[in-house]
Amino acid sequence: MTSILIADDDALVRAGLRAILAAEVDLTVTGEVADGTEVLPAALRQRPDVVLMDVRMPRMDGIQATRLLLEKFDDPPKVLVVTTFANDEYVYQALQAGAAGFLLKRARPEQITEAVRVVARGDSLLFPAAVRRLAAAYGPPDGPAGSGLTAREAEVLTLMAEGLSNAEIAARMVLGVETVKSHVGSILAKLGVRDRTQAVVVAYRSGFVPL
Structure with missing residues (x-):
C-alpha cells in the first residue's frame, strides 16, 4: 500500500486528488x-x-518544502510536483531541489494514479521535452558532466534523459535490471546528485545531453 500526503492550498484540488486516489486499492x-x-x-x-x-503556496512554496523534507529525513518521501503549467520556473526549481517528477493538474485520473506508482517505486517521472524546455529557459549552463562516466554509464544516462525506467533501459541495452540499477547508482555518485531526476537535469544543463 502506497501512502500519500497531499499539499495544496486549493481545497477543491485537494478534494479532487483525494477522490481519485481513494478509488485505488493500492x-x-x-x-x-x-x-x-x-x-x-x-x-x-x-x-x-x-x-x-x-x-x-502562500507562506512557503513547494520548493522550500521539498528541500526541508530532503534535509530532515534519512529516507525522505518521494515528491511529485503538481502544477498548472509545465513551463513554470517553479517546476524546474522543484526538480533541482529533489522532486522526483511533475504532473499537470489537468492530468487524467489514470495518469495521476500511475504517476504516484511510478515515483513510489523509485523511478522518476520525467517528460523529456518539457525538462529540455525548462533547462533551456531557466537553467544557466553547468560545467562539464559525464566525463568520468564509463561508456556504459554514459549510455544509461542518455536513456534516463529520454525518460526510460530501469526496466526499459535494461530491455533496450539487453542487460539485467539489477545491472542497470548498479549503473544508475554509480552515475548518481559520480555526478554528485541524489536521484535520477537531478541526474537528468545535470545532463541537460551541462550539455551532456543536447537541449
Missing part, C-alpha cells in the same frame, strides 16, 4: 495540508511514501 491518502509550512510536520507524523506537492 493507494491511500494519509492526510492533507494547505501550505508548505505544514508539509514537514505532517510528513514526520504520517511518514508518507509520496507527497503530492503544489509548487505555489
Whole structure:
C-alpha cells in the first residue's frame, strides 16, 4: 500500500486528488495540508511514501518544502510536483531541489494514479521535452558532466534523459535490471546528485545531453 500526503492550498484540488486516489486499492491518502509550512510536520507524523506537492503556496512554496523534507529525513518521501503549467520556473526549481517528477493538474485520473506508482517505486517521472524546455529557459549552463562516466554509464544516462525506467533501459541495452540499477547508482555518485531526476537535469544543463 502506497501512502500519500497531499499539499495544496486549493481545497477543491485537494478534494479532487483525494477522490481519485481513494478509488485505488493500492493507494491511500494519509492526510492533507494547505501550505508548505505544514508539509514537514505532517510528513514526520504520517511518514508518507509520496507527497503530492503544489509548487505555489502562500507562506512557503513547494520548493522550500521539498528541500526541508530532503534535509530532515534519512529516507525522505518521494515528491511529485503538481502544477498548472509545465513551463513554470517553479517546476524546474522543484526538480533541482529533489522532486522526483511533475504532473499537470489537468492530468487524467489514470495518469495521476500511475504517476504516484511510478515515483513510489523509485523511478522518476520525467517528460523529456518539457525538462529540455525548462533547462533551456531557466537553467544557466553547468560545467562539464559525464566525463568520468564509463561508456556504459554514459549510455544509461542518455536513456534516463529520454525518460526510460530501469526496466526499459535494461530491455533496450539487453542487460539485467539489477545491472542497470548498479549503473544508475554509480552515475548518481559520480555526478554528485541524489536521484535520477537531478541526474537528468545535470545532463541537460551541462550539455551532456543536447537541449
